[in-house]
Amino acid sequence: MSEVRPLLEVRGLSMAFGGLRALHDLDLEVSCGEIVALIGPNGAGKTTFFNCLTGVYAPSAGDILLNRPDGKALRLNGLLPNQITKHGLARTFQNIRLFSEMTVLENVMIGCHCRHRAGILGAILRGPATRAEEAAIIDKSYTILQHLRIAQYANDVAKSLPYGVQRTLEIARALATEPVLLLLDEPAAGLNPTETSELDALILQIRERYRLAILLIEHDMKLVMSLSDRIYVVDYGERIAQGTPAEIRNNPAVIKAYLGEDDA
Amino acid sequence: MWAELKKGAAVAVWFMFLTLPIMVVKVNPIEQTVVWRWANLVWLGAAVFVLTVVGRYCSRHRTELSAFWPDAHPLLAHPQLKRFLLIVLALLATLFPLFFSSYQINIMTTALMYAVLGLGLNIVVGLAGLLDLGYVAFYAVGAYSYALLNYHFGLGFWAALPIGGLLAAIFGVLLGFPVLRLRGDYLAIVTLGFGEIIRLILENWNDFSFGPSGIAGIPRPGLFGLTLSVDDAIMYIYYLVLLLGLITIFVVNRLRDSRIGRAWIALREDEIACQAMGIDKTKTKLTAFALGASWAGMVGVLFAAKTTFVNPASFTFLESAIILSIVVLGGMGSTVGVVIGALVFILLPEYLRAFADYRMLLFGAIMVGVMVFRPQGIIGNPRRRSYPLPMAAADQEVGHE
Structure with missing residues (x-):
C-alpha cells in the first residue's frame, strides 16, 4: 500500500454510561512523530476518551486501530489495559498515580515490567540470565531518569518528591514501557509558568529522543498552542473542531464552547 | 501538667461511679445482706488515675517515645555486626533443642x-x-x-x-x-x-x-x-x-x-x-x-x-x-x-x-x-531499597545539554 496509515486511528468512538452519552461518534488520528492535543471544557469527555483508548473502559461503539511503525496493525477495542500498554500505548494520569511507597527508580522499573520476562523460578534461583535482566532494567530506568533530568532523585521515595518532579516521574514511568504513542493527561496541571515552559521543552525532547507520537489533554492553552502540530476540540463528547493551532484559535465554534454564546 | 492530673481524676471518678454496682455492692442472698466493699473502689480509682495519666502522657509524646525504638535498618546496616548477629542467631537456633x-x-x-x-x-x-x-x-x-x-x-x-x-x-x-x-x-x-x-x-x-x-x-x-x-x-x-x-x-x-x-x-x-x-x-x-x-x-x-x-x-x-x-x-x-x-x-x-x-x-x-x-509494626518501613546506580556516560551527556 502506498498510502501511509496514521499511527492511531479512532473511528466513530462512542461511550455511554447507561443513559449518559460521554462520547459520541468521535474521530481522531495521530500520525507517527506528531504531537496532537485534545482540548475542551471541563467534563467534555477528554479523560473518558483516554480511558477508552487505554482499555480502562470498553467503548460502546467504534474502532480504535493502531498501526505500529513496525507494520503490525491491530484493533485495541476490548483489550485489557496491560495488553494495550504492551502494544505500545502508554499513559500518564491527570491526578498523579505514582507507586508512592516505592522509590523513583523502582517506579520506572515497574514500567519496564512488560518488556521483560523473568519468572518465579528465575527470581528464586537468580541465575545469570535473571541478574543480567535486572541489571538491564536498572540501567534502562536510570537512563530515562537522566534524560528527564530527575536522576538525582533515583533512590528517593516517590511520595516525598516535589509536585513537579512527580509529574515528570509519571512521564518517565510511561516511557519505560517503550511506547509508540504517549498519552499525557493534563501534564501541566498544577505546575507554575516556569515549570510549564520546562515541560514544553521536555515534551519536544522526548519526541525527538524516543521517536514517538504524543497525544495530550491540556488546559494550558499556551502550552497546547506552542507544542501541538494539530488540535482536536471536543465538547459534550462530540468533536467540534480540528486543525492547526492557528485554525483553532480563530474557530468560532471553539470560541463559543469556551466563552459561551454571547458574542458581543 | 495540672490539666492532665485533673483529667485523670475526672476519668477515675467517672470509672468509680460506673463500676460501683459491680465492684462495690455485693448482695449476699442467703443472709439477705448487702456488703459494701469500699476498698475496691479506692483501688480501682487509683489504678484508673495512674493509667490515664501515664497513657495520656505516652500518647502525647508518641513520636519522641517511638524514636527510642531502633529500626532494624540503621541497626543492621553495619555488615559485620549483621553477620555476627546472624551467626549468634544460627548457633542459638541450632543448639536450642539440646539444652x-x-x-x-x-x-x-x-x-x-x-x-x-x-x-x-x-x-x-x-x-x-x-x-x-x-x-x-x-x-x-x-x-x-x-x-x-x-x-x-x-x-x-x-x-x-x-x-x-x-x-x-x-x-x-x-x-x-x-x-x-x-x-x-x-x-x-x-x-x-x-x-x-x-x-x-x-x-x-x-x-x-x-x-x-x-x-x-x-x-x-x-x-x-x-x-x-x-x-x-x-x-x-x-x-x-x-x-x-x-x-x-x-x-x-x-x-x-x-x-x-x-x-x-x-x-x-x-x-x-x-x-x-x-x-x-x-x-x-x-x-x-x-x-x-x-x-x-x-x-x-x-x-x-x-x-x-x-x-x-x-x-x-x-x-x-x-x-x-x-x-x-x-x-x-x-x-x-x-x-x-x-x-x-x-x-x-x-x-x-x-x-x-x-x-x-x-x-x-x-x-x-x-x-x-508502633502502628507500622515492630519493624516498620521495611522497603527502603536503594539500588547502586549505574554512573553511565549519559550522565555527562545530559549534564552538558
Whole structure:
C-alpha cells in the first residue's frame, strides 16, 4: 500500500454510561512523530476518551486501530489495559498515580515490567540470565531518569518528591514501557509558568529522543498552542473542531464552547 | 501538667461511679445482706488515675517515645555486626533443642511454624496488599492432604510435603479467580467466607474427612527408616521446621526483590496505574495467592506430622486472625518483622502463664500498646531499597545539554 496509515486511528468512538452519552461518534488520528492535543471544557469527555483508548473502559461503539511503525496493525477495542500498554500505548494520569511507597527508580522499573520476562523460578534461583535482566532494567530506568533530568532523585521515595518532579516521574514511568504513542493527561496541571515552559521543552525532547507520537489533554492553552502540530476540540463528547493551532484559535465554534454564546 | 492530673481524676471518678454496682455492692442472698466493699473502689480509682495519666502522657509524646525504638535498618546496616548477629542467631537456633525441655522445643516449633505461615501470608497481605482473612484454609488443605493421602494410600511425609504445598497453591488459585475484581473490605469478606467453607466441609463431609472426630495416627516424619523416640522426634521436627523457615526466608526475600515482587508492591500501591504500566493484574494476583498459599500447605503437612492428629477444630477463623496479627504486629512486608512477630505472638502467651488468669489480658494490653505506639509494626518501613546506580556516560551527556 502506498498510502501511509496514521499511527492511531479512532473511528466513530462512542461511550455511554447507561443513559449518559460521554462520547459520541468521535474521530481522531495521530500520525507517527506528531504531537496532537485534545482540548475542551471541563467534563467534555477528554479523560473518558483516554480511558477508552487505554482499555480502562470498553467503548460502546467504534474502532480504535493502531498501526505500529513496525507494520503490525491491530484493533485495541476490548483489550485489557496491560495488553494495550504492551502494544505500545502508554499513559500518564491527570491526578498523579505514582507507586508512592516505592522509590523513583523502582517506579520506572515497574514500567519496564512488560518488556521483560523473568519468572518465579528465575527470581528464586537468580541465575545469570535473571541478574543480567535486572541489571538491564536498572540501567534502562536510570537512563530515562537522566534524560528527564530527575536522576538525582533515583533512590528517593516517590511520595516525598516535589509536585513537579512527580509529574515528570509519571512521564518517565510511561516511557519505560517503550511506547509508540504517549498519552499525557493534563501534564501541566498544577505546575507554575516556569515549570510549564520546562515541560514544553521536555515534551519536544522526548519526541525527538524516543521517536514517538504524543497525544495530550491540556488546559494550558499556551502550552497546547506552542507544542501541538494539530488540535482536536471536543465538547459534550462530540468533536467540534480540528486543525492547526492557528485554525483553532480563530474557530468560532471553539470560541463559543469556551466563552459561551454571547458574542458581543 | 495540672490539666492532665485533673483529667485523670475526672476519668477515675467517672470509672468509680460506673463500676460501683459491680465492684462495690455485693448482695449476699442467703443472709439477705448487702456488703459494701469500699476498698475496691479506692483501688480501682487509683489504678484508673495512674493509667490515664501515664497513657495520656505516652500518647502525647508518641513520636519522641517511638524514636527510642531502633529500626532494624540503621541497626543492621553495619555488615559485620549483621553477620555476627546472624551467626549468634544460627548457633542459638541450632543448639536450642539440646539444652531445653521437650515442652520448650515444642512451643518453639509452633512459633517457627507460625513464622513460616506469617511469611507466606506476608506475600499476599504485606506485598500484594490483598487482605486475606481465610488463610487458614490453605493450612487445612496441607494438613488434610497429608492425613488423607497417608490414610488411603500410605503416603509418607516427604512425599506429602510437596503435594500439600502444591494442593494449597491450587486452592490459592481457586480462591483467587472469583476475587480478582475485589479489593479491601470486600476481598476480606470473601476470603473469610472461603476459610469457613473449607472448615465446614471438613467438619461435615464425614465420608471424606471423617468429620469432627478427625484423623488420628498420622505418622511422624521419617528419617531414613529410623524409629525415633518421642523426644527425638520432637527435636527432629524442630530442625525440620527450622530448615523450612530458613528456606522460606530465602525464597520470600528473593521473590520480594525480583521483578515479580516489584509487581506485587506496585499492585498494592495502585491497581489502575499498575495495569497501565503493562502488568497483568490477573496473573500477578494469582501468583501472589498461589505462592502465599503453598507455604501454608507445607506448614499444614508439618503440623499434621507433628501432632499426628488433625481435626477441623484446628483450623478456625481464630487461626487466620492470629496469622494476620503476626503479619501486622511484625510489620507488613518485613521478613524480620514477621519472624519476630511470630515469636512474640506465640511465645509470649506461653511465658505469661506465670500470670495465670491475667495472661490473656496482659497479652492483649501488650498488643494494643504495640499498635498504638508502633502502628507500622515492630519493624516498620521495611522497603527502603536503594539500588547502586549505574554512573553511565549519559550522565555527562545530559549534564552538558
